[in-house]
Amino acid sequence: MRIPFPQRLLDGYASFRAGRYASEAERYRRLGEGQQNPTIMMIACCDSRAAPETIFDAGPGEIFVVRNVANLVPPYAPDGRHHSTSAALEFAVLQLGVVHIVIMGHGRCGGIRAITEPGDPLSTGDFIGKWLAAVRDVAATVEHDHDQSRAQRLMLVEQASVEHSLANLRTFPWIRVREGKRQLTLHGAYGRWFRAE
Ligand SMILES: [Zn+2]
Incomplete structure (x- = not known):
């Protein structure tokens, strides 16, 4: 039996072709001819709330986005x-020549929670636990205050993890050199607006 392609995607694509694509055809044509020159790279979570193009109201070609x-x-x-x-960093910095890299953390991150709370099944799979191992080390450096709620502690770990990733950016020689020459600026951001209260 042939499994049909998801109808939700077919409908969405038809809507895009008739709407946004039709009204921005010229922009898409230029992007298709290789005229891509975003000045901002963003590294954001896979979490559905953290989509940079949506929350920064950006059109195609404005932000070079990597999500993990x-x-x-x-x-x-x-x-x-x-x-x-x-690989995406190398492309953005050396080929596109972005002048800003923004790492955007966010509240109630399922990945951060999985690695900081013992026994979470996500952390024992083939890949997620290993990918997030650095966060466990970061969490160990965040002071544990018994007055903190669980949500407050997670928020501190989420923010410390952004700082850790900024430090890792500076281990890339071509990032460090460009930052030193003020050709590239590194930023940490945190999506507080959807955190747990
Ligand atoms: Zn997340």
Whole structure:
């Protein structure tokens, strides 16, 4: 039996073609001819609430976006393994020449919660636990105050994780050099507006 392509996607694509694509055809044509020159790269979480194009009201070609679980940047490690986020950084910095890199953390991050709370099933799979191992180390450096609620502590870990990723950005030699020459600025951001209260 042939499994149909999801109808939701077919409907959405038809709507896009008739609406946004039709009204922005010229912009899409220029982007298709390789005229891509975004000045901002954003690294955001896969969480559905953290979509940069949506929350910053950006059109195609305005922000170079990379999303991964818990918006992490790994350290510079040219070891032949699969480094998708590092590959995207290399493209954005060396080919596109972005002048800002923004790492955006967010409240109630499921990835951060999974790795900081013992026994969470997400942390014991083949990949997620290993990908998030650095967050466990970051969490260990965040002071534990017994007056803190669980949500407050998670927020501090989420924010410390952004700082950790900023430090990892500076382990990439071509980022460090450009930052030193003031050709590139690194920013940490935190989506407080959808945190737990
Ligand atoms: Zn998240």
